[in-house]
Amino acid sequence: MADDSSGASPSVGTRQQRSGIESQPETRRSDSPGSEHGRSILICLLRLDLRLHDNALFYYAHQTPKPIVHPLDGKVDLSNVTKEALLGSSSDYLLPVFVFDEREMELSGLPNYERKGPEARTREFGFWKTGSFRTRFISESVYDLRSRLRESGSDLLIRFGFPEEVIYNLVEAIQSAGDTVEGVWMQKEMTYPETEVESQIQARLQGKGVPIHFVHGKTLIHPNDLPFAPNETPDVFTPFRKRVEALGPKMVRPPLTCPDKFKPFPSNLPKIPDYALDVTYEVDVDGFAPRAPETKDQQQGQLSFHDILRYLLTPLNGSQLPRTLESNALLQQRHPASAFPLRGGETSALDRLDWYFVRGKSADSSRWGKADPPPVARYKQTRNNLLGHAYSTKMSPFLAYGSISPRQIWEALDAHEEKFGEDQNTYWVRFELLWRDYFFFVAEKFGNLLYELGGFELVTDPRQAAKKVEDGWWKKWDPLRDGPENEMTRLLEGRTGIPFIDANILELRESGFMSNRGRQNIASFLSKDLGYDWRIGAEFFQSHLIDYDPTSNYGNWQYVAGVGNDPRASRQFNTIKQAKDYDSHGEYVKMWIPALRNLHPDYVHTPWLLDEEERRRYGLKTTRMEVTMDGYPSRPLIEHEGWHKHYERRQGVGSKMHGNPQEKVKDVKVPRRHKPNNRFRPSASVGVSGGLSAVDRSNDLMAASAGTQLGHSGPPRNVIPPLRLASGSIGPGYVQRQSQGLPLVATSNSFAATGKPVVKQGVAGASIGPPANRPRAFDFGSRPISMNGHDGAKARRDDQAAQVVGFGTSPLATVPFNTGATNASSKADSEASWRRGPTA
Ligand SMILES: Cc1cc2nc3c(=O)[nH]c(=O)nc-3n(C[C@H](O)[C@H](O)[C@H](O)COP(=O)(O)OP(=O)(O)OC[C@H]3O[C@@H](n4cnc5c(N)ncnc54)[C@H](O)[C@@H]3O)c2cc1C
DSSP states (O other): OOBOOOOOOTTTOOGGGGGSOOOOGGGGOOOSTTOOSSOEEEEEEESSOOOSTTOHHHHHHTSOOOOOOOGGGSSSOOTTOOTGGGOOOOOSEEEEEEEEETTTSOOTTSTTOOOOSOOSBOTTTOOBSSOHHHHHHHHHHHHHHHHHHHHTTOOOEEEEEOHHHHHHHHHHHHHHTTOEEEEEEEEOOOSTTHHHHHHHHHHHTTTTTOOEEEEOOSSSSOGGGOSSOGGGOOSSHHHHHHHHHTTGGGSSOOOOOOOSSOOOOOSSOBOOSSBOOOOSSOOOTTSOSOOOGGGHHHHTTOOOHHHHHHHHHGGGGSOSSOGGGSOOTTTTSOOTTOSOOOOSSHHHHHHHHHIIIIIOOOOOHHHHGGGOOOGGGGHHHHTTOOSSSTTSOOOHHHHHTTSSOHHHHHHHHHHHHHHHOOOHHHHHHHHHHHHHHHHHHHHHHHGGGGGSTTOTHHHHOHHHHHHHTSBTTBBOOOTTTSOTTSHHHHHHTTOSSOHHHHHHHHHHHHHSOOOHHHHHHHHHIIIIISOBOHHHHHHHHHHHOTTOOHHHHHHHHHHHHTSSSOSSTTOOOOHHHHHHHHSTTSHHHHHHOGGGTTSOTTTTTOGGGSOHHHHHHTTOEEESSOOOSSEEESSOSOBOGGGGGGTTOOTTTTOOTTOOTTOOOTTOOOOOOOOOOTTOOHHHHTTGGGHHHHHHHHHHHHHHHHHHHHHTOSOOTTOOOOOOOOOSOOOHHHHHHHHTTOOOOOOTTSSOTTSSOOOBOSSTTOOSSSOTTSOOOOOOOOOOOOSTTOOHHHHHHHHHHHOOOOSTTOGGGGSOOOOOOOOOOOTTSHHHHTTTSTTO
């Protein structure tokens, strides 16, 4: 038996490891002495459940196995006992394992790593599956888990390659060394390729006499508690929600406790042939902590977390696609203006949970007086904002990698409500968590249709679906052949000339995050306004989002593209209305598109309405396609008829940035929840591994930078442009360009000559949006915007109230991320149609 233990301290490392590719030092932790042979070891494969708390693997690994008695014996009533609840382990040792999976991440940058499969690229359009921001986030989450396990008396074995091979090799080696493997446990996933890993492990371990157990920990509602079979999950969200809410307090089980002390990690592990590479000295993952001078010599040739991260990021630069479309290794540092400025891992997740639900301040003292509850108390009002980190929970990346469980968030809501009472704000977070569950269970029902062009509709409405998979329904795009002027290329590079669209794409590309509002708008624009294959967007998101989650991503894309679970599949966003509703002062757009910073807010969403002289006055260089510091495309890629009536809306008018009072969930029966128990104590976890200090630092950066940027925004003093009405006629240039087959350029005065707007398209002769055979339904609403709703003083009060204070005493509070006026919403408003949408 090969032994890779030297007994060295895990955090110091040894000189033998200088080649960089050695067995991990963490496998050298010592456990109980004298246990050389005949040990019983339980292997837990961690995948998308990178946490200690409420982790069924760790919980059941520390439970004594219960005798399984046949129900007919009458000794144990099994009717209310799930199989999982009988799970327990009598092993002496626990071996937690994580494998960086070659299918998902590009590992070819690791020294001497030999890739066995193809590059880790998305299925249809070949983006890197895991872009730079997520690569960093996952790495942080894994190493944080290892630190936490070490603090609990255990450890984490980290390997690179295919999980099924690592598990097989481990089982082989352990058994040949005379020890036994009590079982291999993992959390059950529902989507490919995770399910592929599961079946591969099952296949490889056949005949090895090792039982495999799956636990459920992904969803809020335990699958066994659903009031219907998986294949009976309703095809529409509302019936799903009503049926599960009818379960009342039984809907959500309380989180499982974290073991006080973990079973020991087995020392003297036999060597396995899989690729190992690990940090040989610890360094703060943000890289702020200086190395201790006295250890510099020891650190020569050894590896830090940053070295490994660099190996994982480097291949992303060598892309087959145009580099402007791809995730870039240089873009992985937290952006100062990022709405998600947090590092990965359970430590960070618990800190955020504590801040958002317990410790933070919503700064809404007008309502609460001195009590000043945490930000969740204003969730419904702020959740559609776009700037700053505080407008929503920012739990999604942590949920995606399982650094937190939805049940922990549920329990945090319970605790909050105990103190401040239930209302629409807390209900709305629960409602969103149910959407997450819904997409998960629906994906389980429909399997790989999740990734198909025809979507779930192939089963739910095959006749409709048949039309939508015919050639010509969706426009095609070839990232390798279609040049930089192609519509889709321009969209994905943030160069459409439509600021609200471009700002969202640029935010995603430069920070790895995009708000829910932004995602809905991009998805609608790509699939409905432009009419492209929705999977281009879904794969682009998959590559770039930190919080990528297969069921939430593909489920939402299907929903918006009209091939999924939306009963009104043809609804479509009006980009300009959305921009003026949710960025009514243009601050979001100015944040991400520096060229527009000097523009007056009334024009910032429609810069094409400015003439040459006005553009010059605002210092805006006229370009055809470029987005630079001072230049921005002078014409939008397309212009929609339905946009025109919003052109005249002034800043702040009809803003929904402070919530939409009309937005209600019908038939809500907020279930009375069980009393919070003592298991949830997020504060207790704060500070473990220094999570809090890192967060503080990143927010200081954000405040400084954002403040500077905003300082330059706004119109030049005393230059308030007149709001120009659309007037004029289709100019001769339009006709000329059209006859020459050149891209059409929309002019501000080219649509109202006859009172009938002309919809313009980027390429002459092409029709706007989807092909002609597609039914179009604009759902923009017909009610004219009321100018009476604007109350300046009220707007200012709202602005102040909306400045949610950042973490601790961070000067983030000075960033006016949330300004606007009162709502001028109406029943006929297009928002209404989205009330039943994923985030209604
Ligand atoms: C086209 C598109 C793609 C999306 N892709 C993803 C994705 O890959 N991963 C992902 O986690 N979410 C995705 N979403 C859902 C949603 O945009 C994000 O969950 C949300 O913006 C994350 O921010 P938050 O955690 O602050 O959300 P909050 O507003 O604070 O909501 C709390 C939690 O509820 C869940 N949630 C909220 N909205 C949705 C929704 N529409 N669908 C499912 N769950 C929801 C999330 O887990 C979220 O963390 C997508 C939405 C759209 C329209």
